[in-house]
Amino acid sequence: MSLPPLRIGEGWDTHQLVTGRPLILGGVTIPHSHGLLGHSDADALAHAITDALLGAAALGDIGKLFPDTAAEFKDADSMVLLAQAYRHVRGAGWQLVNLDATIVAQAPKMAPHIPAMRARLAEVLGVDAARVNVKAKTAEMMGPVGEGRAIEARAVCLLAAA
Structure with a gap:
């Protein structure tokens, strides 16, 4: 049987x-306490997207590619890591068709920042922003998320053979 x-x-x-740390989601710094x-x-958004891309290409996950035990990734810019992961995906013969992601956070409100996140993610991935969707929900x-102690992100992507 031939698979698509x-x-x-x-x-x-x-x-x-x-x-004491900045809030960065989708490569955008968001004002928050x-x-x-x-x-x-x-x-967390960039990390979820990185895992979705690597998983779709059967290339493992973010922890395998960028272990949190490695000093070289201490305080790393996750957009740089996302770009590097996507280069691996492209090198394996895949390209992004579309990406859909959800941020789950009680605060701050994400809606004002979503256009900038979409633009930044599209720029890093080298695709049109129409292929990247980001939305937000509360818990x-x-x-822990609903109590304002954490933020989570989920992502799904579709890859096609390049």
């Missing part, structure tokens, strides 16, 4: 909110 040259990937990430805690800049005051 398409692959779907899914990614998910979450980070704790802490004081707290930022995300992590080995890199902790951009309705439930769990």
Whole structure:
């Protein structure tokens, strides 16, 4: 049986909110009293997208490519990591058809920042912004995200053979 040259990937990430760090999502710095805690800049949206792309291409995950035990990735710009991961995906013979991502955060409101996130992600991935969708939801005051202690992101992508 011949399969169509398409692959779907899914990614998910979450980070704790802490004081003393910037809040960066989708490569955009968002004004807020707290930022995300992590080995890199902790951009949960970029991390979820990176995992979706790598997963669709059967290239593992972000932790395999950029281990959080490696000093070279300490405070790394997640958009640089995303670009590098997508180069691996392209090198394996795949290209992005579209990407859909969801940020789950109680605060701050994400809507004013979504156009900039879409533009930045499209720029890093070298695709038209029409292929990149970002939306936001709250956790309705439930769990760590709803209590304002964390932010999570989910992403799904479709790849086609290049």
